Amino acid sequence: xxxxxxxxRCRNYALExxxxxxxxxxxxxxxxxxxxxxxxxxxxxxxxxxxxAAALQLYEGLLKQRDELQEAFKPLYQRCFDxxxxxxxxxxxxxxxxxxxxxETDYExxxxxxxxxxxxxxxxxRALKLL
Numbered sequence: 707x708x709x710x711x712x713x714x715r716c717r718n719y720a721l722e723x724x725x726x727x728x729x730x731x732x733x734x735x736x737x738x739x740x741x742x743x744x745x746x747x748x749x750x751x752x753x754x755x756x757x758x759a760a761a762l763q764l765y766e767g768l769l770k771q772r773d774e775l776q777e778a779f780k781p782l783y784q785r786c787f788d789x790x791x792x793x794x795x796x797x798x799x800x801x802x803x804x805x806x807x808x809x810e811t812d813y814e815x816x817x818x819x820x821x822x823x824x825x826x827x828x829x830x831x832r833a834l835k836l837l
Contacts, residue, residue, distance in 0.1 A: 708789040708837050713806045716786045719779040720809030726772040733765045783807060789837060798833035805830060 787807060793799040801819065804810045812823045812830075819826065 708786060710834060712782065713786060713802075713834075716779075716782050717806045717809060719775065719782065720807055723772060723775055723779065724809045726768055726775065730765065730768050730772065733761055733768070793833060793836055795833065795836075798829055798836070801826060801830050802833050 787803065790799050790802045790807070793802070797819070801815055804815045804818070805812070810818075812826045815821075816823045816826045821829075
């Protein structure tokens, strides 16, 4: 039997993975963080790594961290997915999957499902009672 605590833990994993993927997208080939003025970094004395190597190290470190998190997440994800897809209401199972397994917000789900946020929240609440 799936519990709300397991679903919350699953959502936390999904949110962490989303955050890591956003950081991976922000990595620049120069090793500088995105949206930071160039002169802030060009004025600093050079380090032991050149910028390209630093960027690759940052990217590879984030990639490894994301992969380890996804590997730890797999068993819980599969269990939650199996239990959620057993629901008779397909809309409720989609909402639960998007919220707990993909880490989407009510607003993101409402855009996809063409419902208002309050309806999404209500459908999710009802679906949790069915689990």
